[in-house]
Amino acid sequence: MKGTYIKIEQIMDIDSRLAAIEETQNEILRLLAKRAPPEPTVMTLKQAAEYVGFSPDHFRRLAVEQRSIPFSRPSGQQKGKLLFRRSDLDNFLDTSAMKEKTPKQPGRKRKPKDIHLW
Incomplete structure (x- = not known):
């Protein structure tokens, strides 16, 4: 009798483990379904402009x-569809961010106050 009691307990333990595994699997599937699709490595002009944060017209002028x-x-040909690589856009953003870090004085240059005419 003791042996049958252990077997029933083991079966209940296996059932609870299987239920926990199934619940975890369903949660993983829900998270995968919610995940956004990966960004493309090659983008059109409109996609690239949106990625960088410029208007398409300004972005076309830059390119x-x-x-x-x-x-x-x-x-x-000279006219036609433009394609951009995401790695090139990332490099452009990195270099333009470095240029912005250099401090610039606002406004135009002023003449020094100690001007001597003669």
Whole structure:
């Protein structure tokens, strides 16, 4: 009789463990379903401008006219779709953040007050 009592206790323990595992698995599946899709590594002009925080027009000027952001054109022609790599955009943000850290005096340069004409 003692042996059957232990077996029933073991079965109950296994059932509670399986229930806990199933609950954990369901929680993991819920979290995976809520997770946002990964950001693309190659972005269009509009996506890249949104990623950096500029308007698309300003971002196009930075890339095409000033050549400060690397881009590619899949068509290979002068006009067409612009594509940007996320790593290039991250590098652009890092370098522009470094430039902003250098202190600049606001306003225009003023003439010194001790001007001697003669």
